Amino acid sequence: MQPIVEEENEYAIRATDAICINESEQNHAWYGNIKYLITGILFGIVFIKAEVISWFRIQEMFRLESFHMYGVIGSAVAVGMLSVWLIKAFNVKTVNGEQITFAKKQFNKGQIYGGLLFGLGWALTGACPGPLFAQIGFGATVVIVPLLSAIAGTWVYGYFRETLPH
Amino acid sequence: MLDLIKQPWPWYIAGPLIGLTVPALLIAGNKSFGISSSLRHACAACLPAKVPFFQYEWKKETWNLVFVLGIFLGGVIASNFLVNPNGIQVTENLTKELAGYGITDFSSQVPVDIVSWESLLTLRGIIMLVGGGFLVGFGARYAGGCTSGHSITGLSTWQWPSLVATICFMIGGFIMANWILPVILSL
Numbered sequence: 001m002q003p004i005v006e007e008e009n010e011y012a013i014r015a016t017d018a019i020c021i022n023e024s025e026q027n028h029a030w031y032g033n034i035k036y037l038i039t040g041i042l043f044g045i046v047f048i049k050a051e052v053i054s055w056f057r058i059q060e061m062f063r064l065e066s067f068h069m070y071g072v073i074g075s076a077v078a079v080g081m082l083s084v085w086l087i088k089a090f091n092v093k094t095v096n097g098e099q100i101t102f103a104k105k106q107f108n109k110g111q112i113y114g115g116l117l118f119g120l121g122w123a124l125t126g127a128c129p130g131p132l133f134a135q136i137g138f139g140a141t142v143v144i145v146p147l148l149s150a151i152a153g154t155w156v157y158g159y160f161r162e163t164l165p166h
Numbered sequence: 167m168l169d170l171i172k173q174p175w176p177w178y179i180a181g182p183l184i185g186l187t188v189p190a191l192l193i194a195g196n197k198s199f200g201i202s203s204s205l206r207h208a209c210a211a212c213l214p215a216k217v218p219f220f221q222y223e224w225k226k227e228t229w230n231l232v233f234v235l236g237i238f239l240g241g242v243i244a245s246n247f248l249v250n251p252n253g254i255q256v257t258e259n260l261t262k263e264l265a266g267y268g269i270t271d272f273s274s275q276v277p278v279d280i281v282s283w284e285s286l287l288t289l290r291g292i293i294m295l296v297g298g299g300f301l302v303g304f305g306a307r308y309a310g311g312c313t314s315g316h317s318i319t320g321l322s323t324w325q326w327p328s329l330v331a332t333i334c335f336m337i338g339g340f341i342m343a344n345w346i347l348p349v350i351l352s353l
Contacts, residue, residue: 036232049180050175062342065260080318081322084192115337120341121338129204146295154208
């Protein structure tokens with residue numbers, strides 16, 4: 001049964017808390033997704049090779065024993081900022097010639113409460129969502145358990161969303 | 167050359183490459199880099215259960231699921247062809263501290279003493295794998311994003327709510343790693 005949702009409402013629901021709502025107006029063939037697969041593969045390899053997926057590196061970061069993770073995140077943000085600035089300055093379009101848009105994030109208290117809970121989980125599992133996928137690929141098959149648990153956590157949030165302070 | 171690639175990559179190589187994911191996805195199709203959304207799409211696809219938060223056309227976000235499949239495959243490729251045979255080098259302080267909790271296996275990037283199927287039969291294994299995963303999923307969605315969506319994409323686009331979220335990620339992490347984790351590891 002497909003729920004009947006008005007188009008405008010549908011967009012609003014997806015926009016809530018979702019990072020990725022930059023929807024394409026064009027119809028793309030399925031193989032258009034291959035570029036995301038390749039980006040993902042390269043990203044996963046960097047994750048493994050830089051040991052970003054390592055529980056040990058995360059513990060070192062939170063114990064201020066190593067600069068490695070701060071260097072990775074800091075330089076990633078610096079390159080990201082520069083790239084976004086260049087895209088805006090030169091009005092760079094997508095490969096399909098579409099306008100690149102940026103969604104503004106609204107502040108709510110969830111960023112504080114949720115952020116703290118996420119931080120606790122990050123240090124406990126030694127992985128944020130990206131590394132969970134990479135760790136499974138790396139051969140740590142038991143990480144399927146925290147991944148399923150994270151999906152369950154997402155679901156429970158969705159279920160109790162209305163009753164939680166935001 | 168391959169030998170060099172097999173060594174752990176320094177932060178000044180890896181960080182900029184991770185940062186380039188932001189423009190790569192924007193130019194590929196106007197997509198904002200974010201990973202925890204994939205967990206929400208999984209809920210919407212598998213068990214929407216009339217929860218309004220999951221009532222949307224998740225198929226429009228297929229790219230995000232394909233992207234995380236890529237991360238998984240990247241892990242498969244790296245572990246088969248680019249693996250560093252020397253295990254992981256951990257700082258002396260941490261090595262000493264972990265030895266006190268019986269964590270002595272540094273052959274993999276994950277601590278094999280905790281992250282294994284056998285450890286799911288122990289209390290600390292359940293707390294860390296099941297509890298930790300739950301907090302990551304619940305917290306990321308409550309915060310509206312994870313390290314990628316907030317700390318990398320959000321900060322790259324100068325969004326102050328993402329800075330708030332990132333600071334809270336770090337505070338939570340410091341509290342867990344320094345004060346709570348030692349108790350859990352002693353179980």
